Amino acid sequence: METPDGKCGFSPASFEMLRENFNDEVETDRLREAVGKDINEVSSNWADFKSLTDLDELGAEYTCCRDIWKNGRCVWHARENGKDRMFLHRARQPPKDTKVRAPQHRFERLDGVYLKGADLRGIHLSNCTLTGAWLQDADLSDSDLHGADLSNTLWGGVSARNANLGNASLTNIRAGSDENDFSDAYLVGADFSDSRFPHSNFSGATLTGAKMQNANISDCDFSEASVGGANLVCSLMNSSDLTDADFPNSDLTEASLEGCNLTRADFRDACLKDSKLYKATLAGMNINRSTELGNKCYYETTQNDTTADDTPPLEKAVWIYHAYRELTRENGFPSEARHFYIREKDVLRQRTWQRTLLYQGCHSYVPECIQRIGSRVASIPSKILRGLYGFSRRIINLPLYKSLSYEISRRSTRYGESPWRVVTISILFIIVSAILYPLSGIQRSQGTSTITYSSDMPITQVMVESLYFSSVTFTTLSYGNFQPVGWGRGLAMIESFTGALLMALLVFVLARRATW
Template identity: 30%
Template sequence: MVHSNRCGYTYIGESGRESCCYRETWDDRERCIWHEEIAADETKPVEQLERARAPPEVRDLNGETGPREILDGTDVRGTVFPDGMDLAGVSLRDTDMAEVGLRNATLTGASLADATLVDADLRGADLRGANCWEAELNDIHLGEATLEGADLRAADCSDAILRAANLEGANLEGAFFDRADLFDATLSRTRSYGAVFSEARANEGTELDERCVYDHNSDADATRQRRESGAVRSDGGQASDTTVAGSDIDPLTKAEATYQELESLCSENALLSRQSQYFVRRQDIHTEEHWREGNWSRWLRARLSRAVVLYGESPFRVLSVTVAIIVGSALLYPLGLLRVSATGQPLMYPSPTEPIALVSTLIDSLYFSVLTFTTMTFGLYSPVGAGKLLTMLETSAGIVLMALLVFVFGRRATR
């Protein structure tokens, strides 16, 4: 039984059991100042909100075994709290905090699951390890905020301002960042499978991992294992379908989808080198999948594509292979594989004691190799024996590599 001067608001605690708010009612209203619903144009006095909280020593004692304070289901819309407000370890699940002011607030380890923080101002706030599962963070201002290790799974961060925010190690699976401002933000070591960055804004200062945490080649693999999410929410409820489904998906599939989303993000913001980087990572995943599936022909083609043209991303790699073939062939021709057409004399390496003749022979051989590669031979030399096979192979390689070079340059130009 709840006394008439007590709030009586009921909520489901982290243990899954129903609990009741026992704070005193606010003036002549039915609920306490934290749980009383207010009109759209009404705000609550900050001084009274603070007085209705548990004393600091009680919060510290509670924090040893659970939340420092439980403020689930409260309504503080439009309230502007003083800078540096201490809400560390506080449970604020399903709280309406739309348009609140919490600049530089301390919310480390706080639970904001299912909370509404639309258009809230949390600039410079500390949300390390906070649980923002499925929270509504549309239009929130989190500039220069710290969200290291925060849980933002399935959160809606559309149009959020995250400029210079630190999200290192945060879980962003299934979150929405449509049109979010990510300038100079840190998103390294984040779990981003299923996250959507459509029309999000990023720049060169936006810190992204070269390899996502799902990629077994990532140096964050150990971190990924520690942060592996389960099907049960940290606040006691069941995980959403998005996360439950994602928990059983193969890491390679997660890595491929993550690279594709990051590639799109970089493409939309003209970060071409990073776009190319994530495209290559995604193709590497495809290659590994071919190997696991036993599709050897596709695996071999993919490996050759990576070695020669880096999946169409590197003209310099094509040029490197070109130089290697020309020089390698030039070193083989003086082994009796060529004859001088005018005299019939074989082109052979001279004695090591004749350095000038050696240089002259190498220049002649390199000259013939370049002409053969570019299919412009002038008939000064004639291949003999195995030299005929070598010239055919070099000519074929030249045709293919020159076509690939045009393709790669054209691909980069159109991008």
């Protein structure tokens, strides 16, 4: 397209626009992606670049026909820092064949505009296309950018305080390390997908229905922000401040929130499945029964995950389940709290089994009590002490002991949460003992005949009598109308001791469930 004399002639596909900033990492990557070659291999001649590039895909059909302002470009595209908003306001192009004044016009093409340090306070650019624009250190406070296309723009130190960016497209933006200010901004339905806005300020912003899939918004301030219904799938929000933020109906599946401050944040009806919340502050966080925390956390299902702090995934899982347990208990959901308590204990059991499998002979853990006793008993000869110490190192394996204790607790009481397992074990023990007693024999206290399987009594009557004796022995009632014979006495002693232990355990489990 030929440009009339005295006009800007800027095109988004202009090689000069890309070449002048080839030292910029973002622009270099953009050029390489467009051309498919290294920048040093591309001729500086525009004709050569044109032959190598699909201009239609780069938007070459658009050419700026605004009047030249400085350096051969219009006021929008001239490489001039700190532009005044009045110049920009007057330079708006009215649509063809209309009588609408330029300052009121919408839907304008402003691709590749240069607005570094520009004063854009209160400017109206709604539904405009600003792809590839330079916005570093620009002031967008109180501006209207509703529905604008800001994809692939360059950000850094931008102030968008109280700006209207509703339904705006901010995709594929790589903001610099300077803080961007979105405080109190209207960002309803804005699309931040695949963008990077670390260290930004979103305090008090309205992000209802915003899309932030795969966005990097780590170390940001979201305090008192409203993020209801937002899509934050796979977003990175590590170390961000989300105090008093509202996340109702938001989707944070696989979002990274490690180290975030979620104090008094509202996550009712939100989805936090597989989200990373290690070391996040959950005090006062509001949830309801519709809040999806998932049956298992991310760190338990992805044990091969590598982290910067080298913390084992199972250790992170223990921390998460403990935090979830306290969170659900604080919000009045005892059944969910019991679930996360069981998950916490189950992960602890897995951790101890892992440590047990790593145990190698003399490198086992030595109980601290043995070391303390050994250091204080000076009267024992040193050879005997060393012998006892070496024996303890080979025999006593603390991780194995812990693993077995966790395993027994899991099988018998489900870590103290299942009274039915205690009842089932008790019934099975009574039945097994009832089967064993006739092998040795039980005797009535009023007679001399011994009840065994070989006696003249029917087998059903033998089992009924034996089951009765086993029951009263287990419950330690001992009416005295039966007594065991032979080795059955030892079995009766074991059964009475086990019965007392299991009944005490049942009382403990019932009392524990009542405290949730």
